[in-house]
Amino acid sequence: MIVGIPKEIKNNEFRVGMTPSGVSTFVNNGHQVYVQTNAGIGSGFSDLDYTDVGAKICSSIKEVYSISKMIIKVKEPLKQEYSLIKENQIIYTYFHFASSEELTLAMISSKSICIAYETVQNIDLTLPLLTPMSEVAGRMATQQGAKFLEKPQKGYGILLGGVPGVKPANVIVLGGGVVGSQAAKMAAGLGANVTIFDISLDRLRYLDDVMPSNVNTQFSSHYNISEAIKEAHLIIGAVLIPGAKAPNLITRDMLKDLQPGTVLVDVAVDQGGCFETTHPTTHENPTYIIDNVLHYSVANMPGAVPVTSTEALTNATISRGLAIANEGWKTACNKDESLKKGLNIINGKIVYKAVSDAFNLEYTELSEFFTSDTNPILPEDIIEYINDVDGNPIGWSDTSEIV
Numbered sequence: 001m002i003v004g005i006p007k008e009i010k011n012n013e014f015r016v017g018m019t020p021s022g023v024s025t026f027v028n029n030g031h032q033v034y035v036q037t038n039a040g041i042g043s044g045f046s047d048l049d050y051t052d053v054g055a056k057i058c059s060s061i062k063e064v065y066s067i068s069k070m071i072i073k074v075k076e077p078l079k080q081e082y083s084l085i086k087e088n089q090i091i092y093t094y095f096h097f098a099s100s101e102e103l104t105l106a107m108i109s110s111k112s113i114c115i116a117y118e119t120v121q122n123i124d125l126t127l128p129l130l131t132p133m134s135e136v137a138g139r140m141a142t143q144q145g146a147k148f149l150e151k152p153q154k155g156y157g158i159l160l161g162g163v164p165g166v167k168p169a170n171v172i173v174l175g176g177g178v179v180g181s182q183a184a185k186m187a188a189g190l191g192a193n194v195t196i197f198d199i200s201l202d203r204l205r206y207l208d209d210v211m212p213s214n215v216n217t218q219f220s221s222h223y224n225i226s227e228a229i230k231e232a233h234l235i236i237g238a239v240l241i242p243g244a245k246a247p248n249l250i251t252r253d254m255l256k257d258l259q260p261g262t263v264l265v266d267v268a269v270d271q272g273g274c275f276e277t278t279h280p281t282t283h284e285n286p287t288y289i290i291d292n293v294l295h296y297s298v299a300n301m302p303g304a305v306p307v308t309s310t311e312a313l314t315n316a317t318i319s320r321g322l323a324i325a326n327e328g329w330k331t332a333c334n335k336d337e338s339l340k341k342g343l344n345i346i347n348g349k350i351v352y353k354a355v356s357d358a359f360n361l362e363y364t365e366l367s368e369f370f371t372s373d374t375n376p377i378l379p380e381d382i383i384e385y386i387n388d389v390d391g392n393p394i395g396w397s398d399t400s401e402i403v
Contacts, residue, residue, distance in 0.1 A: 004065060010075045088111070091107075096270040108345060121338055128316055135179075156169075172197065172229060197224065350364060
């Protein structure tokens, strides 16, 4: 398969869809990989690093899209890329459709195959392609929150961990998943007084066991959150409903209860944000103030640390990306139910319910694109088709004991 790696064009996005190590794996499996010139520079990879492992360099993003059967990138296509995407072209990236009707309609119009990293889901409900970036974003949320609490940044003016004789800051983390637990861990390590909110008692019990003593857990309810935010200095929004729009846990009206200079960091901005007053910002202009409350809602936080993020992302996405290239998207998804959950839009039809619900658009059952196999379902590596002496097929045989 011909695979394309375009240069990311989102504001201050320095990650790239694949490392040279990942490209080497694809090339060694017989695939052609085309990388846009300077696509990896922000992550520390030169064009020579890519050509040394067998990639070909394209001079423009248009060339990458025009030649490739599958595009592997980091962030959702932007408006400048919409017209470059072709029918039946596989786009393997983060989409976060529920936060953008414009993007959703554009991908429907393109009739491409949209496989979203963020909805690939294992049987245990973990999100293997989202997890590494959630780990980065969770840690960065605390790091950025601590910085913007400084008075010159228009924050409250408090040191997250305090000093001997002076109380530390109060940090609230909304959501106890990967982002929330990483954010809490960082804040606790800096000495802050941390409270994690979640609706799962099982998750709260787990966090109560593994977190340090300066981390408390509390059941998430409107009343409990409303009371806790009055004393907070930093509030980190880390709520995720896979593929769906995040709930607004802090409304515009609730801002009046916050102390002036309180910092809100909304990691859920990619899914619409869990604060009503959230709107996406960039690394170039990361914050804004509403009612004396400072908001930080950069939509590609891990892009600021691309050396870490690109390697972590490639480690997570390469095996399923290679399966798509080796076998085609239908076969790969049939073999891997977790990858199948990544299918959001196929040939102009929405096949992920949360996306259709977000904009009240028509939903198509995923099963329409997968015909049932009339042959017995047996592991491909232990069966073979048996023919009679004249070469006529007579049935399947279990060959697992054959050596």
